Amino acid sequence: MSQTTKTIEVIHKPEFIQGNEFKFPIFQVLKQDGATYKGAKLPEMDQEEALKIYRTMVFTRVLDERMLAAQRQGRLSFYLQSTGEEGTVVGFAAALDDRDMIMAQYREQGALAYRGFSVDEFMNQLFGNELDYGKGRQMPIHYGSAKLNYMTISSPLATQIPQAAGYAYGQKLEGKGLCTVTVFGEGAASEGDFHAALNMASVHKVPVIFLCRNNGYAISTPSSEQFAADGIAPRALGYSMRAIRVDGNDILAVYLATQAARKIAVEENEPVLIEAMTYRLAAHSSSDDPSGYRSKKEEDVWRAKDPIARMRNWMIKKKWWSEDEEKQLQDSMRQEVLDAMKNAEKRPPPPVESLVTDVYDEVTPQLHEQLEKLKMHVRKYPDAYPKSAGRMTHG
């Protein structure tokens, strides 16, 4: 139907509509002390599921702490934390079907852990050893798992967003009732790829959920210098897409919003945008020092809204959890992470041949030649290339 066939209100004065007149409400269920808002709809979540969610959040927090320490000790080249955003990340993952595709940015280790990525699998990637699925090609935290329907992370921001629309279109054609969730920061939402993705998805009616983690900063750039409007959610309206803004530190709200969004995506083949309001409590990455661009006071305000504490308070109120269990969990997870780290560190890197594989489906003659030349060179100067020299077969 062309636009002109609809009845349109006509005005006779040049009256402009200001974009920010409309303010998005924020969906919240859980208070910080673990109580729930009166009249709030609670998810159907049993104790087992709640515990799984909670354990996953604690696991990623512990992983982040340990790995940042390992980076500081020079054992790891780089690390990037999810601290403060676990509610958003684990919350959305828990609300999905495990067969739904996740196309994440890089701060979503909680979603992968929720799906069952083991601590060893995390470590192999972080240390880029011979068991790393990515074969030591990408920086730490660029995880991926075909088995767990988690697309391997790519560093160039926002590239995954239009890909998610395409992936979901494919899912729709297959008619399996699955969707794709793509996660990105409010910074990445400035990229052209974001806008292209929303438009493609709404025109072609695809079952994709766009999930923005609005954590206030893109490296040092505060969201006030990222966009002039009321956040990311209103952008969906321009593409005729449904959107919801949710308290990203409220696990129950994120869970419910994602469940509802998934229903729209899968049952109606419509894209949905979720904006999760949260805060990046940690530095941007191990290379960053946030004291250069924000105050401790500001961080403290958000530390008081810790999503893990909020869920713990809720579970304690429900008698699903206790302080004793908490201590045990923390201790055992710390030990598990440390043991796995030691194992992964000891493993050798991928063999030199891995330099030329997977560029194409088969190694081209040129690459063969380049590899042979390189191997000859490494044999001649083994001390200069210790990572591969030791493992190379002679001859």
Added chain:
Amino acid sequence: MAKMNLLQAINNALDIAMAENEKVICFGEDVGVFGGVFRATSHLQEKYGRARCFNTPLVEQGIIGFANGLAAQGHVAVAEIQFADYIFPAFDQIVNESAKYRYRSGNLFDVGGLTIRTPYGGGISGGHYHSQSPEAYFAHTPGLKIVVPRNPYQAKGLLLSSIRDANPVVFFEPKRIYRASVGEVPEEDYELPLGKAEVLKEGTDITLLAWGAQMEYIEKAAEMAEKDGISCEVIDLRTILPWDMDTVVNSVLKTGRLVISHEAPLTGGFAGEIAATIQERCFLYLESPIARVTGLDTPFPLVLEKEYLPDHLKIYEAIKQSVNF
């Protein structure tokens, strides 16, 4: 003279350019208060205000499109792309727009005031997407100038020339030596010419050519070769587009041999262009095939980056092969 590292030299050049000409405007991701992720723009916002040094939203095509417009309007835009790996979202704006503004308008309009600064190169454990050397993609685009400094002294002089040049310039900064490379840099204003190579060391047996971060390795390889009694002429190309053919040709006419090194992959790398030109101009003077020491024809790896990258040992081997051909 002051001791500066490469970043400080860049910061100093930006400071001088902004103080001298109020039309100079610096912007990019995190360049404002923070001073850029590497701190190349530190204190510029404090000194010159938010209107002239600011953070942009996170959108490279927007940054360069904006810069093109600003430069077309008559301002001097110095845009930062946080890593050269992330210049590709802006590829269209650079290749189709910046490079062709003057040509397509019959010189009615131009964006000569544009300079794009971006850290490039590997050797920092940056893996796949924080290590690439994309100069050859841009070298295929008439209308751009491409500049790569190798040390702080050059960085300052070449950046000032780039900012004042009447053409759009892509300025690749070797991030591996941002802090490592410290040297004497005059505090006052000076320029180094674009389009001119620098002969670092004269020699008679072989010419070694590179740019940016590779210079350290070819100098080291030259030292090794000299111990074997091979006299090396070492040239820093400095400007990739337009490149200084005369200096390289004259050198090869003298030495009869040429080794070129760069980090980018072999196939389609800029060394191929140089090799073709030199064999055309120096064919009868060549004593051995021109050698290229480059990255592999693969994406950039993380764990095995030492294996991937050209280094002094690989260049040294190429020198010996060339001399013993």
